[in-house]
Amino acid sequence: MHAQKTRVACVGNSVTYGAGIKDRSLNSYPSQLQKLLGSNYHVANFGHSGATMLKNGHKPYWTKQAFKQSQDFAPNIVIIHLGLNDQGNNNWPKHKEAFIPDYLDMISTYKKLPSKPRVIICKMTPTFSGHHWFEEGMRESFKDIQNKIETIANTANVELINLHEPLYRFPEFFPDNLHPTKDGAAIIAKKVYSAITGDYGGLQLPKYYGENMVFQRHEPIVISGTANINDHITVQLNSKKASTTVTKKGVWKVSFPAMNAGGPFALKIQSKLSKTIQFNQVYIGEVWLASGQSNMDFKVQHMLSAKSVLKDSLNPNIFVLSMDPKVLKGTPFTEKERSLCNTNDYFESSGWSNTSDKILENFSAVAYAYAYNLQKSLNVPIGIICNAVGGSPTQSWISRECLEQTHETISLLNDSWQNPLIDSWVSLRKSENFGHNKNLKGRHPYDATFLFDSGILPLTNFNFKGVIWYQGESNTEHVDLHSRLFKMLIKDWRIHFKKPEFPFYYVQLSSINRPNWGTFRDAQRKLLHIKNTGMAVSLDVGHKTDVHPKQKWILGERLARIALNKSYKKPIAFSGPLLDYVNVMNDKLEVYFKHSEGLKTKDDTAIKDIIVAGEDKVFLKAQTKIKGNKLIVWSQNIKKPRYVKYGYSSYTNGNLVNKSNLPASTFSNLKE
Structure with missing residues (x-):
């Protein structure tokens, strides 16, 4: 006798239906969900293109045959993803007050079925800024609906799946700004699969965890990761122990009280259901993030006096980690290289090191000099992560949610080919990498938000003391725009790292025979009015023709002076006149x-x-x-x-x- 299959009804609009997806019967999210769940499940697609949740909307799901069929299916599980079509100006302004009661009524309708299904509702997949109604009210109505869906989940006591993340970080999967491709549908299917089964891939840690990592001293130490639902996680650090149960969203975190600097300590993370991860040497000290473009990425082995630095200035209490781009060159990308230009795959972690090795030789010269001078003064372990990317413009490091707020920056999101707001060199490099083919699909590392999505967002759960930044060369053609973007970037990072006064210390551009650099340097000086910032002057160590001057140790030392004075209250000179x-x-x-x-x-x-x-x-x-x-x-x-x-x-x-x-x-x- 065969066990009865669990019936899953996927209720929704064109995203559920699979509009625009080639071979949608195989590649829509319900079809891909069927493959993930296997033969013990029967998944049925009840999506109807254009359908609204609103009963008085222009195309109510309530009146469609799919709604009746989904009930006749006698589902054991119902997945509802509606709301995208309600956000339009033909629906939302007049009928938005009915959205919550209408949604609650639909949930109740399904719950009352004889099959007594488990009902799960979804926060909407993204609507991107290129949609023709985005700035005509859809941006605001979308947020309103997302908030209402959270209220509905709490009111009806049903589970909620967030389909907005991580799809919001993959605009390349939404060619028309609304409908996902096969790859986008795969992400939806995986999210729904995990919500149904509780399977989130077992115990996993962020990529920056590893031997020789450093946690920030004098602040609570939060250790987090993912695991399967209801797993019990026990974490032991420095003879202290904390435990927690994994949430229904597959995430867990534990917090230890603030600790003084020290180490090495063992860090043991134990799952009751899967495995144990143990690091034998972790430290507690000061942790900084170094970011920007090629002058921050400029490597220790190439700096002036590199041999003596690598011989005489090594410090075993400095721990470095590089996040290196897998693709960065001036010739056309191969198909494989283009595929690596996505949020999940672009950066490769070097792992942590505190010895003379290839990791240190290829680490940022400015960041290492900075860490060296901090350590010499503070006498505690220093951890520093560098994720700088050569040639990157400021807008690539700012989040989409921030850039979506102004018309000017929406232009940067919607048009990255020869946009007059983008420096000509940046546009040229994208054209070179994409073979001058505007129809070539995919994101470029210099596109707005790309490096935030791939290089900053994954770090926001890690506790940094602050940021050092060396960038601007790829924004010098637009001085005023850069100033606006720079303010956005700092505010944006402070929001995402949940530190309103996050220290942000930057290097002013140096000297070179290129147009506009004097004006740009002065604009950078004026940005010092931003609270809790500092600027290291570099005009005296520039080069007439080389955009990568080699006297990097001086700049790291000047940045360290700023931090020692401002962040650590040391009575040290930190600024020129x-x-x-x-x-x-x-x-x-x-x-x-x-x-x-x-x-x-x-x-x-x-x-x-x-x-x-x-x-x-x-x-x-x-x-x-x-x-x-x-x-x-x-x-x-x-x-x-x-x-x-x-x-x-x-x-x-x-x-x-x-x-x-x-x-x-x-x-x-x-x-x-």
Whole structure:
């Protein structure tokens, strides 16, 4: 006698139906779910394209044959995914108040069936910004519906599957911004399969866990992962033990009280149902994230004096981990390389290391110098993860939920081919990698949000003390836009890391003979008004033609000075002279600075690369005099000076420093 099969009814709209999917009878999400569940289940597709949950919607599911058929099926499990068609302006504005009661009524209808099914409802799959109604109200109505679905789940006491994540990180699976491809349907099927069976693949940890990892001291230590539903997880760290039960969403986490720096300690994570994972050496200390583009990625082995650094500056209390891009080059991507350009596969972890090996040689020179100088002062283990990607623009590091909020940044999301808001070099590299074929499917690493999705979001459950950042070279053609994006990025990361004052210390661009770099550097200086930021000046270690100057140790040390002063309250000089204000005194300007004690030139010569202008903004070479900690500036050919610029040449020989020999930033009092 054969056991009766468990009947699963997939109720929904065109996403459930499989609209747009080739061979939908094989590749729609219900069909793929059938393959995952196996022969003990009978999965039926009751999707109807265009259907609304609203009874007064333009195409109510309630009146469709699929609704009656789903009930006649006598299901044991019902999966409801509706709401996408309700968000349109032809439905939501007039009838939104009926959405909750209508949805509750449908749940009740299924629960009252003689088969007494288990009802599971779904948060909607994404509607992406390229949809023609996105900025005409759909963005807001979509969020409203998602929130209401959460309310409905709680009110009706039914299970809730979040289909928005991780599909929101795979826009390439939604060619029309609404309907998933076969690959997108596979993600839906896997989510539904796990919800039905409780199978989430057994005990798993984030990729950055491993031997020699470092946890942040003096803050609660949260250890988390995934496992099968109702599994019991026991974690032991430094003779302390904590246990928890895996949630219905397959996630677990335990928290240990804040600890002082130390180690090595054993970390043991034990599953009652599957396996045990143990690391014999983990540490507690200070943990930082290093990110940006190629100057942050610039490797230890290529920096000036690399041999002596690798020989004399190794420190076993510094633990480094690289997240390296699997694909990054200037020639066309192969089909295999394009397939790696997705949220899950783009980065490869090096594992943690604290010894002289290939991991350290290929680690960020700036980040290692930063960690070295921190460790020397703090005398605790330092852990640092670097995920910098050469050539990457700022917008690739910002989340989709953030960029979707303004029309300007929505443009960056919707058009990444020759968009005039994107630097020409970035657009050219994408064209080169995709063979100049605009019809080629897939995301490029430089596309807006890609590096956030693949390189930042996976780290947001790990506790970092703060961020060091070296990027901007790929945004210099759009100075004002970069300033807006940079503010967005910092706010965005602080939200996702759940740290409103997350320290963010960055390197100002150096000197090179390229257009606009002086203006860009000054714009970066002005960004210091953002709370809890700091900027390391690098104009004095630039190169006329090389965008990758090799004096990286100096920059890591300057970043460390900022952190030691601001994050660790050490009484250490951390900034060169920064423009404070300018006074007009007859035919001269008096320039006042912060951090100006011992104002001087580094070579004891006249101040270089400084110009002055009157109201007409015609700048002429200036004469200067240092008087105490202020600077006097004038020109015999300008009777009423008003404006001053210092270090504005793209490749500057500016030589103004303070007594700590820290260089002054490019500056101007001109309001551009």
